[in-house]
Amino acid sequence: MAYVLVTDGIKEDGLQPLLNESTIQCDIGSLNEFSDRLNQYEALLVRSATKVTAEVLNQMPNLKIVARAGVGVDNIDLDAATKRGVIVVNAPDGNTISTTEHTFAMIASLVRNIPQGTSSLKSGKWMRKDYVGTELYGKTLGIVGMGRIGTELSRRARAFGMNVAVFDPFLTNDRAQKLDVESVEFDHLLDVADIITVHTPLTDKTRGLLNEETIARTKKGVFLINCARGGIIDEKALIPYLDSGHIGGVALDVFESEPPEHNHPLLGYDQVIVTPHLGASTKEAQLNVAAQVADEVLYFLQDKPIRNAINLPGFSKEEYEKIKPYYELTRKMGSILSQCMKSAVNLVEVSYAGKLTELDTAILTRNLMASFLKSRLDTTVNEVNAPSIARERGITYGEKHSSETHGYSNLISVTVQGDKETFSLQGTYIKEYGDRITQLNGFDIDFHPQGHLLYIQHNDRPGVIGNVGKVLGEHEINIATMQVGRKTAGGEAIMMLSFDSELPKNIEETLESVQDIVKVEQIGGV
Ligand SMILES: NC(=O)c1ccc[n+]([C@@H]2O[C@H](COP(=O)([O-])OP(=O)(O)OC[C@H]3O[C@@H](n4cnc5c(N)ncnc54)[C@H](O)[C@@H]3O)[C@@H](O)[C@H]2O)c1
Numbered sequence: 445m446a447y448v449l450v451t452d453g454i455k456e457d458g459l460q461p462l463l464n465e466s467t468i469q470c471d472i473g474s475l476n477e478f479s480d481r482l483n484q485y486e487a488l489l490v491r492s493a494t495k496v497t498a499e500v501l502n503q504m505p506n507l508k509i510v511a512r513a514g515v516g517v518d519n520i521d522l523d524a525a526t527k528r529g530v531i532v533v534n535a536p537d538g539n540t541i542s543t544t545e546h547t548f549a550m551i552a553s554l555v556r557n558i559p560q561g562t563s564s565l566k567s568g569k570w571m572r573k574d575y576v577g578t579e580l581y582g583k584t585l586g587i588v589g590m591g592r593i594g595t596e597l598s599r600r601a602r603a604f605g606m607n608v609a610v611f612d613p614f615l616t617n618d619r620a621q622k623l624d625v626e627s628v629e630f631d632h633l634l635d636v637a638d639i640i641t642v643h644t645p646l647t648d649k650t651r652g653l654l655n656e657e658t659i660a661r662t663k664k665g666v667f668l669i670n671c672a673r674g675g676i677i678d679e680k681a682l683i684p685y686l687d688s689g690h691i692g693g694v695a696l697d698v699f700e701s702e703p704p705e706h707n708h709p710l711l712g713y714d715q716v717i718v719t720p721h722l723g724a725s726t727k728e729a730q731l732n733v734a735a736q737v738a739d740e741v742l743y744f745l746q747d748k749p750i751r752n753a754i755n756l757p758g759f760s761k762e763e764y765e766k767i768k769p770y771y772e773l774t775r776k777m778g779s780i781l782s783q784c785m786k787s788a789v790n791l792v793e794v795s796y797a798g799k800l801t802e803l804d805t806a807i808l809t810r811n812l813m814a815s816f817l818k819s820r821l822d823t824t825v826n827e828v829n830a831p832s833i834a835r836e837r838g839i840t841y842g843e844k845h846s847s848e849t850h851g852y853s854n855l856i857s858v859t860v861q862g863d864k865e866t867f868s869l870q871g872t873y874i875k876e877y878g879d880r881i882t883q884l885n886g887f888d889i890d891f892h893p894q895g896h897l898l899y900i901q902h903n904d905r906p907g908v909i910g911n912v913g914k915v916l917g918e919h920e921i922n923i924a925t926m927q928v929g930r931k932t933a934g935g936e937a938i939m940m941l942s943f944d945s946e947l948p949k950n951i952e953e954t955l956e957s958v959q960d961i962v963k964v965e966q967i968g969g970v
């Protein structure tokens with residue numbers, strides 16, 4: 445039974461696939477409510493209210509996946525999760541339309557004084573001349589961040605006859621042209637926009653993007669909107685410009701600290717309209733994000749591909765189907781290399797050839813590295829934390845695509861370098877035969893990496909193979925398969941033997957005492 449904790453009131457209608465799965469037990473509530481059982485959960489589903497800190501992660505030693513039913517993952521300590529090997533997924537597009545519509549509603553409300561007019565009329569006043577608005581038609585909307593929400597917003601703005609100026613370092617001219625928007629530098633956007641709306645994540649670069657200095661460049665009467673993350677517009681910096689009348693109005697759905705304090709200075713301004721982080725709060729968005737994360741968690745628990753991992757390379761279902769056969773192979777190659785190479789390692793080079801060059805192989809390299817490191821460490825190592833663990837241990841690794849297929853339709857070649865030795869391995873996947881190791885340390889060989897293996901380096905002399913059989917026979921060890929390889933007659937040679945069960949611990953020493961045997965390594969549990 446897998447245990448899953450669902451927090452933050454994620455919409456249960458969308459969670460049905462997870463709730464209906466008989467092998468999964470879902471508890472619904474807060475971290476506090478289930479504090480005595482946190483150690484049992486493998487998956488945690490959250491919105492933005494639950495803070496998944498390093499401390500929370502420590503209380504959940506079994507946790508393998510955190511799923512964020514929404515976009516922003518700033519409530520999750522990504523570094524701590526990644527170090528621990530916990531996958532973090534989100535639902536990147538489930539609330540895009542709702543947040544776009546909310547932003548547009550905020551813009552329209554702001555320029556036409558709708559909230560102010562509502563509250564004034566409800567308080568018994570009829571103040572038509574105090575609430576003269578501004579048309580959107582013909583005005584310039586400045587969008588900072590042209591991702592999912594920025595893009596959808598630009599379409600709506602164009603439909604309202606607005607000009608759209610966009611600043612996003614990743615926006616190509618071609619895309620800007622297709623979307624009928626003008627791609628500009630940030631300073632230029634500040635100069636020309638009548639309304640500025642931010643749609644970036646909150647990062648070191650975007651924190652305080654609109655600050656005292658940058659707001660000073662904006663047009664007099666500018667309207668500023670933040671429906672992305674509190675802090676992209678510096679809240680304090682707004683105050684002098686609201687006081688002087690430079691800013692025409694501000695609309696905020698998000699705050700530097702949520703909820704903002706009751707006496708937050710911005711809440712006192714009539715030109716500031718606010719909502720309590722409602723961008724994604726529609727029935728449709730909540731159903732979408734719940735269904736997306738439920739699928740991701742279910743897939744993960746069933747060993748199927750997940751699509752929206754934040755701390756893993758992403759791939760589609762189709763790409764996963766293509767990459768799947770090589771997954772086992774890279775895992776086995778990592779394990780064999782780690783066990784054959786006993787000394788300290790400083791470099792791992794992986795090369796992909798043939799059909800593999802058409803695929804995004806980053807996940808295979810991470811898988812190989814995770815398997816390589818796992819045999820050497822007693823902490824959890826997986827594709828998520830393998831890069832940081834390798835870095836911590838001073839192991840550099842890299843991958844390349846090559847044209848050297850050696851006649852195979854696909855080929856993975858790995859070289860592991862240490863201070864004292866180098867070890868290399870080549871493997872391929874053949875539909876009819878499965879995984880095959882085709883070369884080991886430069887020796888051509890052909891074996892299926894499975895079960896308990898024995899790797900023997902020896903001199904190519906008559907009787908060595910017989911002696912190995914004799915020693916193993918004396919220990920009542922039955923050989924399942926045996927492959928030999930050599931470079932030249934009478935030179936260095938290797939044997940790879942497989943067995944149905946584990947071998948006695950001291951068998952290497954016994955075999956190493958046989959004449960002409962140079963080195964023996966047991967490779968367990970491949
Ligand atoms: N208010 C809400 O309820 C709500 C709902 C959903 C999303 N959001 C927030 O809205 C924001 C946008 O979401 P999205 O789904 O469109 O994200 P996205 O990842 O699709 O888009 C973000 C865009 O910002 C751009 N960007 C990054 N750094 C930049 C910089 N320094 N200057 C200019 N552009 C930069 C990126 O290139 C990208 O195109 C996020 O902060 C998200 O958390 C809020």
Ligand SMILES: O=C(O)[C@H](O)COP(=O)(O)O
Binds near residue numbers: 721724
């Ligand atoms: O990042 C998001 O998806 C939004 O901020 C919405 O967050 P919420 O669903 O937790 O309100």
